[in-house]
Amino acid sequence: MEDVARDAGVSRALVSLVMRDSPKVSPAKRTAVLESAAAxxxxxxxxxxxxxxxxxxxxxxxxxDLHNPVFADIYDGIAEGLAGSGNQVMVAVGSADPGTELxxxxxxxxxxxxxxxxxGYTGSPxxxxxxxxxxxxxxxxxxxxxxxxxxxxxxxxxxGALAVEHLHGLGHRHIAHVDISDWLPYTARxxxxxxxxxxxxxxxxxxxxxxxxxxxxxxMEQFLASGAALPTAIFAHNxxxxxxxxxxxxxxxxxxxxxxxxVGCDNIEVAASPLIGLTSIDQHAGELGRLAAQVMLExxxxxxxxxxxxxxxxxxxxxxxxxxxxxx
Amino acid sequence: MEDVARDAGVSRALVSLVMRDSPKVSPAKRTAVLESAAAxxxxxxxxxxxxxxxxxxxxxxxxxDLHNPVFADIYDGIAEGLAGSGNQVMVAVGSADPGTELxxxxxxxxxxxxxxxxxGYTGSPxxxxxxxxxxxxxxxxxxxxxxxxxxxxxxxxxxGALAVEHLHGLGHRHIAHVDISDWLPYTARxxxxxxxxxxxxxxxxxxxxxxxxxxxxxxMEQFLASGAALPTAIFAHNxxxxxxxxxxxxxxxxxxxxxxxxVGCDNIEVAASPLIGLTSIDQHAGELGRLAAQVMLExxxxxxxxxxxxxxxxxxxxxxxxxxxxxx
DNA sequence: GTGAAAGCGCTAACAT
DNA sequence: ATGTTAGCGCTTTCAC
Numbered sequence: 001m002e003d004v005a006r007d008a009g010v011s012r013a014l015v016s017l018v019m020r021d022s023p024k025v026s027p028a029k030r031t032a033v034l035e036s037a038a039a040x041x042x043x044x045x046x047x048x049x050x051x052x053x054x055x056x057x058x059x060x061x062x063x064x065d066l067h068n069p070v071f072a073d074i075y076d077g078i079a080e081g082l083a084g085s086g087n088q089v090m091v092a093v094g095s096a097d098p099g100t101e102l103x104x105x106x107x108x109x110x111x112x113x114x115x116x117x118x119x120g121y122t123g124s125p126x127x128x129x130x131x132x133x134x135x136x137x138x139x140x141x142x143x144x145x146x147x148x149x150x151x152x153x154x155x156x157x158x159x160g161a162l163a164v165e166h167l168h169g170l171g172h173r174h175i176a177h178v179d180i181s182d183w184l185p186y187t188a189r190x191x192x193x194x195x196x197x198x199x200x201x202x203x204x205x206x207x208x209x210x211x212x213x214x215x216x217x218x219x220m221e222q223f224l225a226s227g228a229a230l231p232t233a234i235f236a237h238n239x240x241x242x243x244x245x246x247x248x249x250x251x252x253x254x255x256x257x258x259x260x261x262x263v264g265c266d267n268i269e270v271a272a273s274p275l276i277g278l279t280s281i282d283q284h285a286g287e288l289g290r291l292a293a294q295v296m297l298e299x300x301x302x303x304x305x306x307x308x309x310x311x312x313x314x315x316x317x318x319x320x321x322x323x324x325x326x327x328x
Numbered sequence: 329m330e331d332v333a334r335d336a337g338v339s340r341a342l343v344s345l346v347m348r349d350s351p352k353v354s355p356a357k358r359t360a361v362l363e364s365a366a367a368x369x370x371x372x373x374x375x376x377x378x379x380x381x382x383x384x385x386x387x388x389x390x391x392x393d394l395h396n397p398v399f400a401d402i403y404d405g406i407a408e409g410l411a412g413s414g415n416q417v418m419v420a421v422g423s424a425d426p427g428t429e430l431x432x433x434x435x436x437x438x439x440x441x442x443x444x445x446x447x448g449y450t451g452s453p454x455x456x457x458x459x460x461x462x463x464x465x466x467x468x469x470x471x472x473x474x475x476x477x478x479x480x481x482x483x484x485x486x487x488g489a490l491a492v493e494h495l496h497g498l499g500h501r502h503i504a505h506v507d508i509s510d511w512l513p514y515t516a517r518x519x520x521x522x523x524x525x526x527x528x529x530x531x532x533x534x535x536x537x538x539x540x541x542x543x544x545x546x547x548m549e550q551f552l553a554s555g556a557a558l559p560t561a562i563f564a565h566n567x568x569x570x571x572x573x574x575x576x577x578x579x580x581x582x583x584x585x586x587x588x589x590x591v592g593c594d595n596i597e598v599a600a601s602p603l604i605g606l607t608s609i610d611q612h613a614g615e616l617g618r619l620a621a622q623v624m625l626e627x628x629x630x631x632x633x634x635x636x637x638x639x640x641x642x643x644x645x646x647x648x649x650x651x652x653x654x655x656x
Numbered sequence: 657g658t659g660a661a662a663g664c665g666c667t668a669a670c671a672t
Numbered sequence: 673a674t675g676t677t678a679g680c681g682c683t684t685t686c687a688c
Contacts, residue, residue, distance in 0.1 A: 011659050045380045046438040048681035051664050066403050072394035088435060091419035107416060110374040133371060250602050274578050275605060339675045376665035380680050
């Protein structure tokens with residue numbers, strides 16, 4: 001920087017201003033500086049500038065899992081929502097390991113990112129609060145009671161109820177639910193399912209899986225091997241699980257939806273494929289990302305307003321896997 | 329840090345040593361420092377430490393697209409390959425916009441990451457070289473001639489040839505190829521296809537698409553609408569495209585593989601689904617990521633050895649979409 | 657608009 | 673093993 005200033009015949013301060021394209025430099029000097037910088041192959045060290053300015057203009061985004069396309073949808077929304085705000089996105093991936101997730105959050109905090117977006121946080125509120133060390137955050141797809149942490153999600157309880165209402169309306173009375181509660185603290189969809197089943201006076205039937213397609217498939221294979229009577233309909237915690245279930249059923253010659261109707265959740269792209277035709281509950285993933293970005297920008301601008309929760313209404317997308325005329 | 333030192337009754341330097349858990353501190357002082365740090369809620373500012381130490385222990389990873397699951401597989405490999413090396417992963421997503429990609433690379437360089445892994449770089453070698461500013465890099469899924477930039481990929485030419493050989497062996501003579509060359513500089517699979525078609529004395533038939541499922545579907549819809557005679561087999565640039573093509577065919581009642589056989593490329597998880605059953609050319613995505621990580625670690629340790637290229641052999645995975653007995 | 661001076665919060669030789 | 677002294681490369685006052 002010293003060199004650039006000398007080469008352009010100006011002060012270091014002026015170079016600094018040009019690099020942050022401040023409006024208070026004359027066009028002449030600006031081009032002179034830029035030319036010298038280009039000639040000398042100079043580019044500012046952002047570590048130094050961030051340290052000195054106490055601002056990073058960066059928001060960190062933590063994803064639970066890159067394999068679930070719902071996170072790609074959320075990412076697109078975030079990128080769109082942050083576009084033009086002058087903020088940079090920095091991504092980290094949490095993986096299944098619980099320590100990794102907190103490590104990534106701590107790392108963001110130590111790097112002094114301006115804010116953190118958590119897509120699929122699986123830990124406890126307390127751990128989150130200490131890991132954040134005051135960094136503003138918004139959790140996506142979950143509601144958390146932590147100071148300075150906003151929540152953006154789709155109504156999971158309602159999603160579960162919606163699935164049951166749809167299947168009940170089709171005439172189904174034996175509706176099973178494959179949840180992931182052994183795995184992660186996401187229980188609201190199950191609660192909605194249980195509530196709706198109770199409303200209709202139906203007997204709930206719960207099976208536990210993880211959140212992957214492989215998990216759903218394994219659980220269904222196991223069920224089929226057990227020889228137990230099949231339900232006439234299954235509501236799966238997410239589409240990945242639902243597709244896994246459909247795969248297992250297909251391998252065993254069980255017809256969908258004629259023998260068993262299937263409803264997933266998330267409405268990922270593959271659910272809409274004519275080859276799959278999975279009925280699903282749309283969570284508006286892209287919109288969640290956009291909203292989370294917006295909430296974060298407001299918090300970064302507006303100081304420390306009280307934590308906010310934005311909850312979207314899920315939307316039922318009926319497809320072949322639960323088409324009427326079959327089932328019951 | 330000053331405060332912690334005072335509180336623990338030691339010097340700042342000692343605190344610094346404890347924070348990096350150096351072996352040269354007495355256990356007594358170590359615990360004293362850690363306790364004070366915890367009590368005061370102190371955690372080191374990594375911007376400052378990185379600036380002062382000139383080391384970040386971070387490698388940046390740039391992905392072309394989060395929607396293609398092949399990148400999730402590559403990520404897993406990278407994470408595995410980097411595990412235990414003391415390096416942190418920082419992810420950025422390039423998106424379709426060509427400027428975004430270079431901007432992300434420049435950003436990594438300005439943040440002084442130790443190295444950059446590029447999964448699906450789409451720009452030119454020259455642009456890459458200037459954006460890197462000397463940062464070591466390895467490109468995955470592509471071979472690039474740039475100083476200090478290694479390449480890790482699966483033989484794309486061979487993949488294209490393999491697809492044709494497989495289909496030819498099944499008796500197919502009218503084999504079309506859907507490529508993405510209008511979109512991205514990935515032409516080797518097409519070259520392999522063209523070479524093999526020539527070897528067999530067959531007439532090539534090229535259709536251009538992007539790299540998405542939607543693109544593949546659109547291209548096939550358009551083809552079907554044109555009324556032109558269908559080939560008996562199609563080799564698609566990747567599995568996403570192949571599935572899109574299968575969707576379009578299904579919508580129009582064209583049977584796979586009886587009317588048209590399909591071969592994709594990448595062997596993403598969904599290809600193996602019994603609901604899809606897509607024959608594909610495995611690129612060993614996870615292995616690519618692991619290898620890229622390993623090559624990067626070697627470069628970071630070994631100084632500036634000449635650029636290296638590691639090329640894997642593709643593997644044909646035959647499934648229903650090209651099952652024998654049908655076709656020709 | 658410009659230049660000087662004082663940090664940002666840490667690490668890295670040195671000495672002790 | 674521990675304290676001291678300089679910086680890392682930039683941003684920010686502040687007076688000119």
